[in-house]
Amino acid sequence: MKRIVWTVAVFLIGFVICLTDAQAKLPGEENLIQKIKEVLTPAVSAPKNLPADFHPVCATPAFVWITGHRNELSPEAQKELSLIMPARPTYTTTEKTYNTPGGHFKIHYVTSTVDSVYQSHVVDSSGVPLYVIFIGGIADSVWTKEVDSLGYTAPPSDLGFPGNGGDGRYDIYLKSMADGYLGYSQPEYYAPPDYIGATSYIVLRNDYSLYGGNYNNYPKVTSAHEFFHAIQFGSDADEYEYVPSDPVDPFRPYWMELTATWMEDMIYPAINDYVNYLPYFFNYPWISLKAFSSDPGNPSRYYHAYAACVWAFYLSKRFGPTAIRDIWTLCADIKGDNVLSATDDALLLKGSSLDNAFREFSIWNYFTGSRADTVNYYAEGYRYPLVKVDPNQQYSIYPVNVASVPHPPEVLSTNYVEYVPDLTFSPDNLTFYLNGSDSAQWKASIIGYSSTNPKYFTEITLDSLRVGRAKVNNWESYSKIMMIPAVVTRTSGSFNYSYAAFKCGDANTSGNVNLADVVYLVSYLFKSGFPPIPMQSGDANADGKTDLADVVYLVSYLFKHGPQPCG
Numbered sequence: 150m151k152r153i154v155w156t157v158a159v160f161l162i163g164f165v166i167c168l169t170d171a172q173a174k175l176p177g178e179e180n181l182i183q184k185i186k187e188v189l190t191p192a193v194s195a196p197k198n199l200p201a202d203f204h205p206v207c208a209t210p211a212f213v214w215i216t217g218h219r220n221e222l223s224p225e226a227q228k229e230l231s232l233i234m235p236a237r238p239t240y241t242t243t244e245k246t247y248n249t250p251g252g253h254f255k256i257h258y259v260t261s262t263v264d265s266v267y268q269s270h271v272v273d274s275s276g277v278p279l280y281v282i283f284i285g286g287i288a289d290s291v292w293t294k295e296v297d298s299l300g301y302t303a304p305p306s307d308l309g310f311p312g313n314g315g316d317g318r319y320d321i322y323l324k325s326m327a328d329g330y331l332g333y334s335q336p337e338y339y340a341p342p343d344y345i346g347a348t349s350y351i352v353l354r355n356d357y358s359l360y361g362g363n364y365n366n367y368p369k370v371t372s373a374h375e376f377f378h379a380i381q382f383g384s385d386a387d388e389y390e391y392v393p394s395d396p397v398d399p400f401r402p403y404w405m406e407l408t409a410t411w412m413e414d415m416i417y418p419a420i421n422d423y424v425n426y427l428p429y430f431f432n433y434p435w436i437s438l439k440a441f442s443s444d445p446g447n448p449s450r451y452y453h454a455y456a457a458c459v460w461a462f463y464l465s466k467r468f469g470p471t472a473i474r475d476i477w478t479l480c481a482d483i484k485g486d487n488v489l490s491a492t493d494d495a496l497l498l499k500g501s502s503l504d505n506a507f508r509e510f511s512i513w514n515y516f517t518g519s520r521a522d523t524v525n526y527y528a529e530g531y532r533y534p535l536v537k538v539d540p541n542q543q544y545s546i547y548p549v550n551v552a553s554v555p556h557p558p559e560v561l562s563t564n565y566v567e568y569v570p571d572l573t574f575s576p577d578n579l580t581f582y583l584n585g586s587d588s589a590q591w592k593a594s595i596i597g598y599s600s601t602n603p604k605y606f607t608e609i610t611l612d613s614l615r616v617g618r619a620k621v622n623n624w625e626s627y628s629k630i631m632m633i634p635a636v637v638t639r640t641s642g643s644f645n646y647s648y649a650a651f652k653c654g655d656a657n658t659s660g661n662v663n664l665a666d667v668v669y670l671v672s673y674l675f676k677s678g679f680p681p682i683p684m685q686s687g688d689a690n691a692d693g694k695t696d697l698a699d700v701v702y703l704v705s706y707l708f709k710h711g712p713q714p715c716g
């Protein structure tokens with residue numbers, strides 16, 4: 150009942166705003182206000198039976214775009230925001246504070262009302278609740294690791310700014326917030342020296358029992374995650390993709406979220422909470438690395454930015470532990486979204502590029518779960534799910550000839566196409582052909598996989614028509630051949646591709662190459678006979694055309710010791 154009344158109220162508010170000032174609204178502002186209201190609504194249930202696939206998330210994205218854009222909201226939205234969200238969090242009873250021993254943090258809390266900290270009566274000799282001391286100890290530890298050990302620049306101090314929580318210490322507020330959220334960071338004032346980075350404060354839950362305990366892992370990974378947001382805001386508080394045509398999620402801080410989730414494991418490597426998000430990456434390989442959604446009703450996109458932390462795990466293992474820091478340093482050169490070019494620049498210095506790294510990343514993502522190789526790929530890959538192969542893209546009967554795909558890959562995403570060798574069709578080799586949409590840039594790979602070594606890896610190099618092929622010899626030595634097309638275009642969209650798997654030169658699809666194929670080709674070319682299926686199987690010299698030159702090539706191969714079909 151309560152929920153219905155609330156929904157109606159929100160709807161009416163939205164309706165009134167629509168009537169009064171439709172022109173002045175920013176894209177997504179209604180969704181933003183609703184989201185912030187939702188987050189700031191105190192928790193109503195503790196503990197409760199959460200759905201099996203539920204996972205609490207960071208609420209920071211809703212708060213990121215207020216910095217620098219609050220003044221662009223419609224007057225109604227600004228007024229509403231000032232009511233629900235004052236400059237700093239407030240309490241309805243007297244606020245208490247605790248300065249952490251490390252000297253960096255001031256913890257704000259209360260011991261009564263809905264915001265009361267967990268077990269507020271359990272205190273130390275000076276009367277400070279042990280829960281507050283516990284949170285303070287975590288915060289000090291996170292600062293030591295992220296700033297002193299990993300070398301990230303500390304967030305700028307709020308000393309000298311209005312409403313700074315009392316002094317220049319970094320402020321953490323313990324508050325009740327809605328079920329489903331772990332905490333958030335709020336960027337606040339653009340700060341010197343360059344006014345690209347911003348000060349910030351953090352809000353953590355006064356009580357994590359909703360998720361099964363308080364002196365447990367959630368305060369730790371949440372603090373590591375949110376404090377890394379504070380460091381990010383200090384570099385570039387606007388490092389997110391901005392898509393004004395999206396009325397729901399114009400602000401997409403995917404890079405902030407995926408690196409903050411990765412950071413959890415840098416600080417607390419034994420907790421592995423990030424693994425809970427990973428199915429939302431590995432079950433949907435065709436969803437963009439940049440995907441971002443604030444809609445929990447769309448879990449594959451709602452959780453995707455957290456699950457995409459595997460990109461940061463790949464970058465940091467492959468290019469060294471400072472790779473993420475290097476990219477964030479370059480992100481800070483330009484206010485706003487430049488992460489993909491920053492990544493490209495950082496990787497060029499390390500002898501790679503964004504395109505080449507993304508192709509390699511698509512290979513790493515095959516070596517998880519039962520296929521994990523913790524030396525060459527993800528250190529904790531055995532904890533990760535296997536990447537999803539669509540059942541309609543698993544083949545064991547040849548030849549294969551497919552014109553469109555069930556999940557055209559989005560920008561910076563992939564598909565996995567699986568071929569199980571059929572030695573009764575062809576015992577020695579098969580050729581894998583790929584033709585990607587011309588409106589995208591592609592990188593493609595072939596893996597010859599077996600549970601034992603050796604494995605086989607090659608790139609399918611695509612020409613200017615986005616066409617390429619790879620011939621895999623001795624394919625019987627692998628249990629599966631995987632073809633992995635990846636879209637490395639960086640803008641937006643999803644892109645179809647066609648593909649085929651055949652024995653090159655086997656124009657009549659008998660599974661072997663002999664005089665009958667020459668006869669078949671001649672019949673097709675000169676006597677209106679049936680075409681080769683797929684047409685590429687007749688293209689023995691692999692020049693993209695099936696014509697007389699292929700007849701000559703096949704005759705040379707069969708009778709004059711000429712080169713093999715497709716080389």
Ligand SMILES: [Ca+2]
Pocket residue numbers: 255307308313314315316317318319320
């Ligand atoms: Ca302060």
Ligand SMILES: [Ca+2]
Pocket residue numbers: 385387388479480481482483484485486487488
């Ligand atoms: Ca930037």
Ligand SMILES: [Ca+2]
Pocket residue numbers: 654655656657658659660661662663665666
């Ligand atoms: Ca044949």
Ligand SMILES: [Ca+2]
Pocket residue numbers: 687688689690691692693694695696698699
């Ligand atoms: Ca040809």
